[in-house]
Amino acid sequence: DAKTTQPTSMDCAEGRAANLPCNHSTISGNEYVYWYRQIHSQGPQYIIHGLKNNETNEMASLIITEDRKSSTLILPHATLRDTAVYYCIATYAGNMLTFGGGTRLMVKP
Amino acid sequence: DSGVTQTPKHLITATGQRVTLRCSPRSGDLSVYWYQQSLDQGLQFLIQYYNGEERAKGNILERFSAQQFPDLHSELNLSSLELGDSALYFCASSVEQRGKNEQFFGPGTRLTVL
Numbered sequence: 001d002a003k004t005t006q007p008t009s010m011d012c013a014e015g016r017a018a019n020l021p022c023n024h025s026t027i028s029g030n031e032y033v034y035w036y037r038q039i040h041s042q043g044p045q046y047i048i049h050g051l052k053n054n055e056t057n058e059m060a061s062l063i064i065t066e067d068r069k070s071s072t073l074i075l076p077h078a079t080l081r082d083t084a085v086y087y088c089i090a091t092y093a094g095n096m097l098t099f100g101g102g103t104r105l106m107v108k109p
Numbered sequence: 110d111s112g113v114t115q116t117p118k119h120l121i122t123a124t125g126q127r128v129t130l131r132c133s134p135r136s137g138d139l140s141v142y143w144y145q146q147s148l149d150q151g152l153q154f155l156i157q158y159y160n161g162e163e164r165a166k167g168n169i170l171e172r173f174s175a176q177q178f179p180d181l182h183s184e185l186n187l188s189s190l191e192l193g194d195s196a197l198y199f200c201a202s203s204v205e206q207r208g209k210n211e212q213f214f215g216p217g218t219r220l221t222v223l
Contacts, residue, residue, distance in 0.1 A: 032210075034211065038152075041197060041217070041219075042216065042217070043111065043113075043199050043201075043214030043215050043216050043217050044152070044199070044201075044214045045111070045214065046211045046212065046213060046214075049210075049211060087152075093205075093210035094140070094203070094205050094210045095165075096142055096154040096157055096165055096167060097142075097144075097152075097154065097201075097212060098154065099144075099151055099152035099153075100151075101151065
């Protein structure tokens with residue numbers, strides 16, 4: 001799996017967009033970028049994933065740079081319930097997930 | 110609710126004992142993964158089963174073993190327990206179809222070894 005680098009922590013105001021960056025400069029052509037989050041000690045929750053194109057679902061948008069060396073997860077209107085640790089993982093489809101330290105996002109009123 | 114169930118939610122036991130954690134994957138998912146989350150190690154992959162067969166192994170101790178049954182539920186067996194085995198154990202499942210390989214996690218089993 002390609003190594004990913006994320007900021008340790010970020011703050012966001014409630015109602016504003018949260019933009020979480022991730023670097024994966026050694027990603028290979030067939031590796032996907034997956035985003036998961038973990039709220040307190042709950043099971044990690046799948047958010048979104050992509051290969052080359054930008055992706056959007058009901059939870060978030062994923063922007064992948066053209067060279068695929070970095071990506072940004074966008075939560076368009078962050079709420080207090082979005083406070084969590086967000087993990088960016090680059091891996092092949094069907095592989096186990098290698099979790100790093102993630103980004104601790106704190107959404108503030 | 111991810112559709113993945115794990116039992117029990119909490120387990121308290123003593124060193125040297127053996128426990129079994131159970132996981133029921135989402136309906137239709139053939140792949141089951143086990144992960145361990147401890148305070149000092151973070152989330153770590155243990156083992157993966159696909160349709161009853163072991164597919165991948167991670168940092169799983171020899172004292173630990175797992176299996177996936179014909180009905181696709183899985184069990185993780187932990188034996189000769191040590192204090193350091195205290196952790197959250199998560200199970201995840203995946204359908205593994207083209208374009209659909211995301212993993213869905215259960216609520217976890219919190220194991221405390223005293």
